[in-house]
Amino acid sequence: MYLKTLFKIASAPLAILAASPLAAQPANSSDSSAASPPPISEDTMKEVTRMLSSDEFEGRAPGSVGEQKTIALLTERFARAGLKPGNGQNWLQKVPLVSIEAGKISALTISGGKTPLSFEYGQDMVIGTYREAPTIDIANSDVVFVGYGINAPEKGWNDYAGLDVKGKTVIILVNDPDYDSPDLNGDFGGKAMTYYGRWTYKYEEAARQGAAAALIVHDTVPAAYGWGVVESSWTGPQFFAQSADKGASETRANGWIQKEAAEKLLASAGQDLAALSAAAKRKGFKPVPLGVKASVSFANAIDTTMSNNIIGILPGAKRPDEYVLYTAHWDHLGRCKPADDGDDICNGAVDNATGTAALVALAEAFSKAGAPDRSVVFLAVTAEESGLLGSSYYGENPIYPLAQTVGGINMDAFLMAGPSRNVTVVGQGKSELDDYLDAALKSVGRVAQPDSMPQNGYYYRSDHFSLAKQGVPMLYIDGGDDLLEGGKAAGEAAAKDYTVNRYHGPKDEYNPDWNWSGVMQDLSLYYSIGRSLAMSTAWPNWVEGDEFRAIRDKSREGK
Structure with a gap:
């Protein structure tokens, strides 16, 4: 995470969501399917998160051997999931950086x-x-x-x-x-x-x-x-x-x-x-x-270096030139200030091996369900920790026209705090994507709450901002802080524990004892929102008066 929100607390009971229909969507959606979300692989989440955050990847700094290992892993997993290379015949978009x-x-x-x-x-x-x-x-x-x-x-x-x-x-x-x-x-x-x-x-x-x-x-x-x-x-x-x-x-x-x-x-x-x-x-x-x-x-x-965004696409069945976007940053800090035990690898397991693994798991789920009407793009960006550089480069040099990009969801750091009663919407009320989120939440009996700490400016601190300032409506959803076990006190304690003991430090490491149930619920929520967008004919916009509305309106002129 680029010095931003730490309340990425996974939410929602598994039994409720597994039984919920996908069909609860905004009225303008053209998807009439009543099928439940396909299973999203917890094994994939565990395996990819573990590998990305292993010492072998050396903290995944841009331009390092860790980047090359990340590219090899993600391109192999994207291909295995059924995606096509997202930049012509190439999985990569080169991003020129200076170190x-x-x-x-x-x-x-x-x-x-x-x-x-x-x-x-x-x-x-x-x-x-x-x-x-x-x-x-x-x-x-x-x-x-x-x-x-x-x-x-x-x-x-x-x-x-x-x-x-x-x-x-x-x-x-x-x-x-x-x-x-x-x-x-x-x-x-x-x-x-x-x-x-x-x-x-x-x-x-x-x-x-x-x-x-x-x-x-x-x-x-x-x-x-x-x-x-x-x-x-x-x-x-x-x-x-x-x-x-x-x-x-x-x-x-x-x-x-x-x-x-x-x-x-x-x-x-x-x-x-x-x-x-x-x-x-x-x-x-x-x-x-x-x-x-x-x-x-x-x-x-x-040193000048060429880093890379990693892109896969599931082409749409009916309108392949319209795009729904999932983003997550693959990079972390590499080697950093050592912990007391001498460990100097900032592994970035939660931040953001979890979000990167989610791209793979969601790609698998979309492929298993069959291509939706619109294309779905899975974008793993570089150098988020250095100032959203990879997503900014994509926003300024898009592979897919931004005027044809319907909207997207950014995923950055899932805490293993367990299921909760709510989700936090960072930037609630900014765009019509809230309607898609509200419909998905209603179907599983969950509620959305506004960011309780808007003074921290979280909407400007992750990769969705790079697309938003180019006019593309983007959702950024945090897990809830009202845990089923322990309520808000437990949620705040979990977030504080991560912030104090692991965030941007060498102890953000994979733990085989993590409870993934809440994370998997959030992924099902993200899938439902993206699938609804990908089956819809609508073009959600920023609300009237929002700072990004004029940019979107101009890009969509004549469409």
Whole structure:
């Protein structure tokens, strides 16, 4: 998972779903079959998850031997499932990447304030670059606090107003100014995070403003993850999409700084982080020069590599030029910060060997049921952990026209917490795909609930976003948090256990004692939704007023 939702809790009792009809669908569906979903193989889920997350695959980093093993496994399993190569005669779509690994990282030093400060890499800060430069040396760069680092003309908001930050180091708060709102009212959607709250946006805007370096203040609540997640994610090679200017238009350095370290930095400058953070929540905030200077340097090991999206297709029986899409990312972090026992392979069993295995299991089920009217595409994307790079590349270079892509479902990390009474819809109310989900849920006696933590911006954190911003309606469904055994307390405990002990770390490993019953229920739900879409003649859209509606409408003009 790309620093996103951790409540992927599998749901729904097996006996109920196994007996449920597939026919419960939106009224515009043309599928009149009353057949139950075909069996989805638990053995396939176990076997593929186990193999993908074995030490032999070395954490499945893009460009590694683990990628080659992943390609061999998935293409063999896709073919065995009855799929055809998804890119002409090829199973692969090449995705050009550059790998940059920072080394010989100096301390981040702050001078010119009340007290000289030195912040250590890993413990106090992490840093790297998007530039293909052998060394980065930032010396005596003026430091500026820029609040939330947002420039949103349509909202009359500019945290950079009135100050040129070219060549300077900017300190930025994570999330949106109204993230702690009790409701959805506010300049930035209240507690629901917008893209302006994402750390990726903040680096993008800092680069547009000409900053030399951008440091985001880590705070666990608005970030939605602890420092350990940041540290492990920034350890080792970082992958980026290759660019014509080799990253010259980016900042020279990007990173994060611990909140406690940021408090010390501002105190040395005679400022208070809490007071400035409060001021930054109000429209009209102006950037604050801190009167101190920052220095940091590091060397870069640079390598260009060609990674791959892996694509299989089940051609439609009646309308093969209309496509339903299933996505999951196959990559993980490779080798990362070692655990206490010395284990340095981030195996990524839950994240996202489970979702990748689901592509294979669903492909088998679709093939056994026979080709639906529309084609079904199974897309395993690369470099999700590096910033949704594989799905973004597909969205910008689609194998199948996006105007002819009906919609899709993204699958990212199934926790083995057991069956639940509900599912969580991340981005509920955004598109008409909700109708298909509601029909499938009704048939098995389950309920949908909206994301309880919209302030964390989960809709922008996984591969569905790459397709959504190109106009394709995409569902992202989390398993429920109200477990049949133990209720919400048990659901929250399961999610917390994974977050604290395994997420983005070497202990996200396959466990032969896992209870898969809840996962298999979610897969049956995903199958039912996809099958309904694939048998329908309808073209679900984003709801009126949604941020992606205009893009979809334009792409579908004349269709």
